[in-house]
Structure formats: C-alpha cells, structure tokens
Amino acid sequence: MTYGVGLLLKDGFVLAADTRTNAGVDHIATFKKLHTWQVPGKCVFALATSGNLATTQSVVSLITEGTQPEKKKGEAESLFDAKTMFQAARIVGRAVREVKKIDGAAQLQSDENFGANFLFAGQVGSERPRLFEVYSAGNFIEATSDTPYLQIGEHKYGKPILDRVTDMDMRLGSAAKLILISFDSTLRSNLSVGMPIDIIAYTKDSLKFDRQMRIQRDNPYFQMLSGEWSKALRKAFAAIEEFDI
C-alpha cells in the first residue's frame, strides 16, 4: 500500500507520498512515488502514485519520455506542450490508459491488480495552481475550495485531522505540518506505509520546484512533531471530563 496526500492552497500546493511498497509482508522495499517535471519559468508538474508499482512506474516512464528531446521521445505526448493543467491531467490520463492497453489484459490473466491512483498537481504559466486525482481508468477529479485536499492509498487513518484542520488560506509551512501529522497517524497504525516521506511545497507563480525534500525517520522536525502531537493529544484527552455512564 501507500499513503499520498495533496493540499491545494491559495498560496500554492503541498504534495507528499511515502516510499514503501510491499507485495505481502515479507516483500517490502523503498521506491520513490513522488515525481516532478518542470521547465522553470514556464510550467511545473508533480505526480504522487499508489497501486501496482509496475503500472505506476510505466506511467512515470511514459510521461518522462514525453518530456525528452524530439529524437528520444518516440510517440509519447509531452506535458510541456500542455497550455493548461486540465490538458496536462488529460496527458497523464492517456498515459495511464496506454499502460493499461499494453499490460492490462496480461495482468488480468495472472490475477494481478492493475489498480493505480495518482495525485497530479502543478501550474502552467499564469493559470492558477491546480490539483487532480487521476484514476485507473484515466479519468480524474479536481480539488476545489469545498474539498481542497485529495488522498490516495491508505487514506483513512490520516483523514480525521485533515477533515478538521484543512483550510485553503493556510501557509505552505502550516499545510506541510498538517500533512506530516496525517502521515504520523497513518505510520503508527499501518505497516504498509513507511518512511521516508517525500514532500514538495510549491509557491504559486514561482514556476519552479525549489522546496522539496525527503524526510527520513531521524529527521529532527518530524521527531519533534510526532512527540509533541502525541503529548498534545494525551493532554487534550485528559482535559475533557469523564463520561458518567
């Protein structure tokens, strides 16, 4: 499994994914599931993936080939040709369908699950930053001010805090904090989600990715956050009177 979450903000967006993949409990590995493509000053795109790793890696490779110089790229479409994020999301959707067309039938025959989901965020030129969730079928939904966050993978443990705190007016650093708390709850309760966490914060209109990092288990901020959050929850719990049943 995987946990990925994206938060659309007035000031930009924050996107994060864990790095654990597993096929059964005795086949665990670390794979990057957060990918970016950019032409600084023109457009930026970030993709978080969940589901069948063969599928998601093929989708990422296909998109990456599309962004290569003409002589290398073969048939693949280029994200860099998209005039809007909607067009870019359709390119991702078509890449998913392309992989499904090639591998889907054989996967079905060997009882493999093709299923894959994607969070796709970015900005093209002067259009506002946008955030999408792309499904296995290649169709997608978009985050709006009603629901500015989207999740993929093992999403239930980390949802209650998002439901309570999310606000599009948050600063990027505050949204990153929220996402890391959501990850902390998930990591504690579910073995299929594991550190490190890849995270990217994008500042609206900067048209470049310059705030991204990999958070390892021994990251001092994450350790502080995890400890303080536990302490605060226990304190909040103790402060409420008992139920006199």
Next chain:
Amino acid sequence: MTYGVGLLLKDGFVLAADTRTNAGVDHIATFKKLHTWQVPGKCVFALATSGNLATTQSVVSLITEGTQPEKKKGEAESLFDAKTMFQAARIVGRAVREVKKIDGAAQLQSDENFGANFLFAGQVGSERPRLFEVYSAGNFIEATSDTPYLQIGEHKYGKPILDRVTDMDMRLGSAAKLILISFDSTLRSNLSVGMPIDIIAYTKDSLKFDRQMRIQRDNPYFQMLSGEWSKALRKAFAAIEEFDI
C-alpha cells in the same frame, strides 16, 4: 458498515457499537447491534455485531433462544451453562457456524457476503472479565494486556487515538470517553457509521449490567466532547511550529 470497539480494563470493560446499517447509500436504517444476556450475580455477556445483518441477527436469535427456558429453547446451547468466558466464546462461535451452515451456501449463490464479525465480552462467576473477537469462521482471538482493545467494522479512522491513549489502568468513565472520541472521528469521516451509539460499561465482579445507554445525536456530553475535542486538536495543531521546507 458499522463501527464497534471494545476495551478491556483492570476494572472491567467498555463495549460500544453504532446503529447504522446500509445496503447501498439509499437503503439506510437503524438497528441495534449491541446485545446483552445476563443472570445477575452469576454471569454477564455482551455482543457487538458487524457485517451481514441477516447473519448477525440470526446469530443473536440463536444465542437468545439458547438462554430461554427448557421448553422454548430447542437445540440451541445456553451461554448460561458456560463455566468460563472461553466456553461462552465457543458457544458464540458455534452459533456463527450454525448460521453459516444453514444460510451460507444460498448466500454464496446469490453473491451475498456472509461476512460477519463480533466483539464478545463478559464475566462468568469469579473468573476475570474477558473480551474476544469472533470471526465469520467461528474462531476467535482474545484481547490481552499487550492489546487491550479490539475493533470491528470501519475501524481505521478511530484507531490512531486508541493506539495513543489506551491503557488497561484507565477508569471506566475515561475508557468510555476514549471510545466516544474514537467514534466521533469515525462519524465525521465515514457516512456508513451513524448515531445513535449504544454503549455499555461493565464493572468487574458486579455480575450485572447497570451502566448502559443509547447516545443520541443531541446528547449533551457527546456534543461537548465533539466540540471540545475539535477545539483541542486545532489548538494543539496551532501550537506546533510550521515545517520550514
């Protein structure tokens, strides 16, 4: 779906279940999913159910028939004959298997899911109170001091707070508060779990159920708890410094 949770304590146990059943989003109803049987001074048993309602209601009916006077009870075994909670849990397991034997094949043919899970708690005589989770196959696991809580149904949203706060030394009123917070998180994030909540708190060696109630949406304590918990979470969130990514 359903949410049910049981917490085993040094002082007894607390068991709770919601009351929503649904077959699709346009077929929602309220059904009691927390049932009790007792001979005051001798033994007490409580059962929370999740899964196929036809299955769980048949299991409850079969167990109830077993506790009736001789001329009414037919073939069913009686919980009241159990000398230990282990024997009682086996009676529940056999009731599940009996229902499966009768209805399982036909349910399978009509593509229905037989699946049902149960939390079973109680005390027999001077034996300590015990808590079990009984599976569709009629086998079961028991809560221990390592993991004193068990959940059935839609368990993920409400698990993080249980993982952080659960402690067998808690007072019953405190455990009831914890369970209601776990329910609050689940109710906010998942439509298939709904109020009212049935809850029972059992005091060790009392050998009677005298602390149980149905918590409606307008219950003043639950409203206070839900509001205070949200406020405390937002305050705790604000108190942690931003992530300087």
